[in-house]
Structures are given as C-alpha cells and as structure tokens.
Amino acid sequence: MAEAGLGLRARALLTALALALASGCATTNGDPRDPLEGFNRSMYSFNDAFDEAIGRPVATAYKTVIPEPVRGWVRNFFGNIDDVFIGVNNMLQGKILDGWTDWVRFAFNTTIGIVGINDVASDMGLEKHNEDFGQTFGRWGARDGAYLVWPFIGPSTVRDTAGGFLDWYFDPVGRHEPSGVRTFARLLRATGKRADLLDASRILEEAALDKYVFQRDAHLQRRRGLIFDGNPPRERSSHVREEPRADATPENAEAPARVQLPIADRVFEEPAAQAVPTQREGVEHESRTPADHAAVLAAGRSEP
Amino acid sequence: MIPAGSVIAAGAAIAALGFCAAVRAQEATPPDILVKNVMLEVADIIRNDKDIQSGDRKKVIALIETKVVPHFNFASMTASAVGNSWGKANPQQKARLTDEFRTLMVRTYASAIAIAAYKDQKLDFRPLRAKPTDTDVTVNVRVLQSGAAPVRIDYDMEKTARGWKVWDVRVADISLTANYRTEFANIVRDSGIDGLIKALEAKNKSGGRPATAATAEKKR
Numbered sequence: 001m002a003e004a005g006l007g008l009r010a011r012a013l014l015t016a017l018a019l020a021l022a023s024g025c026a027t028t029n030g031d032p033r034d035p036l037e038g039f040n041r042s043m044y045s046f047n048d049a050f051d052e053a054i055g056r057p058v059a060t061a062y063k064t065v066i067p068e069p070v071r072g073w074v075r076n077f078f079g080n081i082d083d084v085f086i087g088v089n090n091m092l093q094g095k096i097l098d099g100w101t102d103w104v105r106f107a108f109n110t111t112i113g114i115v116g117i118n119d120v121a122s123d124m125g126l127e128k129h130n131e132d133f134g135q136t137f138g139r140w141g142a143r144d145g146a147y148l149v150w151p152f153i154g155p156s157t158v159r160d161t162a163g164g165f166l167d168w169y170f171d172p173v174g175r176h177e178p179s180g181v182r183t184f185a186r187l188l189r190a191t192g193k194r195a196d197l198l199d200a201s202r203i204l205e206e207a208a209l210d211k212y213v214f215q216r217d218a219h220l221q222r223r224r225g226l227i228f229d230g231n232p233p234r235e236r237s238s239h240v241r242e243e244p245r246a247d248a249t250p251e252n253a254e255a256p257a258r259v260q261l262p263i264a265d266r267v268f269e270e271p272a273a274q275a276v277p278t279q280r281e282g283v284e285h286e287s288r289t290p291a292d293h294a295a296v297l298a299a300g301r302s303e304p
Numbered sequence: 305m306i307p308a309g310s311v312i313a314a315g316a317a318i319a320a321l322g323f324c325a326a327v328r329a330q331e332a333t334p335p336d337i338l339v340k341n342v343m344l345e346v347a348d349i350i351r352n353d354k355d356i357q358s359g360d361r362k363k364v365i366a367l368i369e370t371k372v373v374p375h376f377n378f379a380s381m382t383a384s385a386v387g388n389s390w391g392k393a394n395p396q397q398k399a400r401l402t403d404e405f406r407t408l409m410v411r412t413y414a415s416a417i418a419i420a421a422y423k424d425q426k427l428d429f430r431p432l433r434a435k436p437t438d439t440d441v442t443v444n445v446r447v448l449q450s451g452a453a454p455v456r457i458d459y460d461m462e463k464t465a466r467g468w469k470v471w472d473v474r475v476a477d478i479s480l481t482a483n484y485r486t487e488f489a490n491i492v493r494d495s496g497i498d499g500l501i502k503a504l505e506a507k508n509k510s511g512g513r514p515a516t517a518a519t520a521e522k523k524r
Contacts, residue, residue, distance in 0.1 A: 029490050076451045119451045130453040207412045209507055213487045218478045225477020230456050238481060239440065240390060241462060242379030244469050245402065 034147040034216060043149040044212050050152065051194075056201075059194035071192060073117035078189045079128065080109045080116025081172050088170075089131035093139045101126050130226055134163025138227035147216055155219040335461045335468040336432035338375065339443045343427060346371050350417065364414045372413065377469035378406040380462060384472055384481035386500070389492045397497045404504035409480075411508070425449050439463040 029037060063071070087102030105121035105128065113120040122128060137159050138144075145158025156164060168174060173189065176182045208214035224232050333341075346367065350356050355363050379398070382405040383390045393401065430444040441461055446454040460472035472481045491500045 029486075031486065072451065079451050122448075122450050127448075128451070128453045203412060203415050206415050207408070209484075209487050209503055210490070213490065214483060217483045217486050221478045221482060222476055225456075230477060232477065238384045238387065238479075238485070239460070239462070239471060240380060240383035242377065242383050242398075244377040244464050244466050245379055 029213075033144070033220065036146055036148065040147060040149040040216075041212055043151050044215075046151055047149065047154055048211075055194050056198070059191055059198055062191045063195045063198065071195065074188060074192045075196065076109070076113070076119045077116045078173070078185075078192070079119070080106060080113070083109070083128070084172065085167070085170055086129050086131045089133060089136045090129060092136045093131070098129055102129055102131075132160075132163055133166040134160035134223070135227050137163050138223070144220065144223070147220065155215060157220075157223070160223065333467060334432070335434075335441050335459075335463075336429070336443045338468055339445065339459055339461075340429045342371065342375060343445065346417075347427070356417070361414060364417050365410065368410055368413050368417065373406075373410065375468070375470055376409075377462065377464065377471050378402050378409070380469070380471035381405065381409075381481055385484040386488050386492075387485045389489065389497060389500075393497045397501065400501050401497070401504070404501060404508055407508045408504060428454070441468075 031037065034040060066074075083102045083106040087099045087106070090096075090099030090102055105126050106116075108121045108124065108126070109116045109119060112118075119128070134157075142159045144160075148156045148158060148161060150156055150161070153164070173185050174182065176185060204211065204214065204218075349367060349371070353363070356367065379402050382398075382402045385405060386393070386401060390398070426448040428446040428448055430446065432441065432443060434441040439462060443459040443461060445457045445459070447457065448454050455476050456474075458474040459470050460474070461468045462471050472479055474480070488500055491503050495502075
C-alpha cells in the first residue's frame with residue numbers, strides 16, 4: 001500500500017522542497033541563537049514534507065508489521081554498537097567510571113545478550129548512557145554556535161555538526177562491508193528510530209503553536225541537559241509565584257459534574273460559589289497582589 | 305542527535321506530566337511523597353483500566369482532572385511560560401491566559417497518558433534534596449527502560465496555602481514552561497497579549513491540530 005503512493009509522494013516532496021526554498025528566507029524572529037532562521041525553516045519544511053511522505057508511513061508500516069519483541073532486538077542491537085563510542089566519549093570527558101560501565105555493558109550484551117539483541121546489562125543495573133562527540137566538545141567548553149537544521153538529519157548546531165561528523169566517521173555500522181548490508185543496516189536503524197518516535201511526534205504536534213520554534217527550543221534545552229548529564233547550571237529562575245486558583249484544589253476536583261464535561265467544551269468551568277471562601281484564605285497567604293488576584297477570580301467567574 | 309532527539313524529548317516532557325496524579329493532599333504531604341503517591345496511583349489506574357488502554361479520551365481527561373490537575377498551579381505555570389509580558393497583562397487577561405494554557409496542558413497530557421499506558425517502565429524516585437524550610441523544591445524521578453538511557457523527570461514545586469503545587473515540569477531536561485516562552489514572546493511582540501489569548505484559543509478549538517507551517521510563516 002505504501003509503495004503505490006510513493007511516486008506521488010516523491011513528486012509532492014519535490015514541490016515542497018521548491019516551495020520551502022522559495023519562501024523560507026522571508027521568516028525571521030531575530031533570535032540570537034538562530035541567525036539562519038530563514039534557511040533553517042526551509043530545511044524544516046523540507047524535512048517535515050519528507051517525513052510525511054516517506055518517514056512516517058514507512059515507520060508506521062514497520063511498527064505494524066514487526067512485533068515489539070523483534071523491534072526491541074533491533075533497538076538493542078544498534079544501541080549495543082553505540083555503547084562502544086559512548087564509552088569513548090565518556091572517557092574523553094574524564095568520566096572514567098561511566099566509560100568503563102559502557103564497555104562492560106558492551107561485553108555483557110554482546111556475549112550473554114547474544115550480539116546485543118538483549119540488554120542484559122541494564123537488568124544487572126548497568127545503566128545505559130547518552131553521549132556523542134558533540135556533547136564531548138560541549139563538555140570541553142565549546143558553545144552551541146548557531147542553530148542549524150540539516151535536510152534528513154534535522155536539528156543541530158555548529159558544534160554538534162562537527163561532533164556529528166566524527167560520530168558518522170567512527171560509526172561501526174558505516175564501516176561494515178559489503179555495502180549492501182551496510183545500507184540495509186542504516187535504513188533499518190533509521191526506520192526503527194523513527195518508529196520509536198511516532199507517539200512523541202504526535203504529542204509535539206498537539207502541544208506546539210509554532211512547531212519549528214517548539215522543536216528548536218526543545219532541542220537546545222535537551223542538548224544542554226545532555227552535556228551536563230542532567231545537571232546544567234541553573235539559569236535565572238523563571239519562577240513567578242501566583243496563587244493557585246480555586247479550580248486546582250482537590251476538593252473541587254471531586255465535583256463529578258466538571259469531570260463529565262465533554263472534551264470539546266471547556267472542561268474546567270469555575271466551580272460554583274462554594275469555592276469563594278476557600279479562595280479568600282488563599283489570598284491571605286503570601287499573595288503578592290491580593291486585590292489583583294480577587295479581580296482575576298471575579299473575571300474568571302463572570303465569563304460565559 | 306538527529307531530529308529524533310528533540311522530538312522525543314518534547315513529547316516525553318509532556319508525557320511525563322501525565323504521570324503526576326493525586327493523593328488527597330493534606331497540606332503536610334511532603335512534595336517528594338506527593339509526587340510518588342500520585343505517579344504510582346495514576347500508573348496503577350491506567351494499568352487496571354481497559355477503557356483507558358483502548359484510548360477512551362473522556363476517561364483519560366477525567367483521570368487527569370481528578371488526580372493530576374489538583375496538584376498543579378496553572379497560574380504560576382502560565383506566568384512562567386508567558387515570561388516578561390506576564391506583568392503587563394491585566395487580571396482578566398491573566399485569567400484567560402491561564403484558562404487557555406490549562407486547556408492546552410490537559411489536552412496534551414491526555415494524549416501522553418494514552419501513550420504511556422502501553423509502556424512498561426520502572427520508576428526510580430530520587431531522594432529529595434531540600435531543607436525543611438524550603439518553599440521551592442525540585443522533585444526528581446527517573447524512568448528506567450531497557451535499551452535506553454534513563455529519562456529524568458523534574459517537578460519544580462512551590463509551597464502554597466493549598467499544599468505543594470507543581471509550577472514546571474522538566475522531562476529529559478526540557479522545561480515545559482521555558483519551551484513555550486519563545487513562542488509566546490514572538491506572538492506577544494507581533495500581536496500583543498490579546499493576540500496570544502486568541503492564538504491559544506484557536507489552538508484549543510482546533511482540537512489540538514498543529515499550527516501549520518503556513519500559519520507560522522505568516523507571522524512576518
């Protein structure tokens with residue numbers, strides 16, 4: 001079924017690329033992290049069209065046809081190969097114990113785990129890590145550089161592009177002979193990765209107002225977190241204290257009427273007057289702008 | 305690397321929210337215990353509910369409304385997402401922004417929960433590092449899964465008169481509020497606070513369909 005529409009899809013894809021290149025340079029929001037936003041948006045549109053035409057249908061077919069245990073083996077097999085250079089990168093970053101763990105994982109999974117298709121090391125408590133050369137450069141002090149979106153590869157930065165080149169160069173899969181097997185392995189790996197992201201990409205679509213900006217900011221935050229292994233130096237806190245609203249209290253949440261409302265409508269009407277006294281208590285408690293807050297509630301309640 | 309990384313992270317970030325649920329929150333419940341109880345309770349409900357597993361959206365929404373929502377302070381959350389412009393909004397605008405943002409969050413978690421229902425994951429609750437006097441803490445949970453590095457979920461929580469409330473969630477280091485900040489700032493710059501309210505309304509009315517590339521391009 002997927003093959004039948006492929007010719008049509010390829011044509012749609014070319015059109016999308018042409019359109020993207022023609023229109024891309026118009027849009028820019030002047031974000032200092034993204035000086036090439038026009039180009040990046042073109043590439044983003046292209047990738048999106050490619051994904052819609054080929055990536056998602058192939059991944060969906062893969063997920064439908066191949067049962068989960070087998071997909072898990074594929075995931076683990078390529079993940080096991082990755083562990084070798086994840087270890088190298090941990091060593092380069094001075095995380096000797098982590099790097100050692102990665103190599104022990106590789107040893108166990110390759111042997112007991114049968115060429116890596118079973119992640120027995122995780123069951124033994126040897127956790128998998130996430131490292132690459134881009135993260136190593138970041139750890140060494142390299143800044144992100146400009147945000148970049150590459151065709152087929154997706155979001156990156158100047159630093160991670162350099163790192164990605166090394167990842168690609170040392171990739172054991174890329175050195176495999178003969179080339180037929182190599183190409184098959186690469187396609188299988190890419191398909192498996194895309195299939196694992198089908199759900200996540202759907203959530204992204206639901207959450208974002210401007211998918212390009214949402215994905216860019218998520219990518220940059222994620223990379224920053226990875227470089228510092230989950231403990232990035234805290235930026236200025238964005239915490240603004242506002243009083244919790246009445247509709248967020250457990251007592252009110254129990255009211256069944258609100259819960260039953262159809263999703264299409266507002267699922268959270270302000271509860272009736274009984275909420276008022278509770279809210280007054282809240283106002284007394286360290287509110288920055290009590291008068292203002294009462295007005296907020298009033299406004300919320302008077303809405304149709 | 306690859307396009308995957310960021311998509312997964314964004315998706316996971318939102319998915320994680322879905323896990324947070326409710327225990328009858330006595331004011332005294334410490335934040336880490338609260339998160340643990342709620343996450344385990346929601347996971348348990350999902351595991352035993354065939355309707356939710358087969359994608360009954362109404363039921364998922366009801367679950368979120370009763371178990372998760374009570375522990376979020378959407379006013380603080382919206383304030384953080386809107387960023388600098390929050391101070392310029394009047395009380396009515398703040399209320400409407402909070403309403404719309406809340407709807408967007410609930411709807412998005414609903415999708416996330418439906419997905420999480422199929423996943424077999426172990427939760428690792430990290431010890432809380434905070435002083436008893438702290439009113440602003442981060443509760444850290446890790447999702448362990450075979451064949452992949454653990455995913456961190458950080459709940460930023462504040463102490464209020466109504467108990468501990470979540471005001472930001474970071475999944476795989478992606479802060480949900482921070483991730484909306486640039487988007488929201490762009491819209492406010494172009495069409496003001498009311499423009500942002502309209503954009504959120506339109507987004508919510510569209511039933512969660514993404515703003516298309518065309519809508520995004522129109523911005524400038």
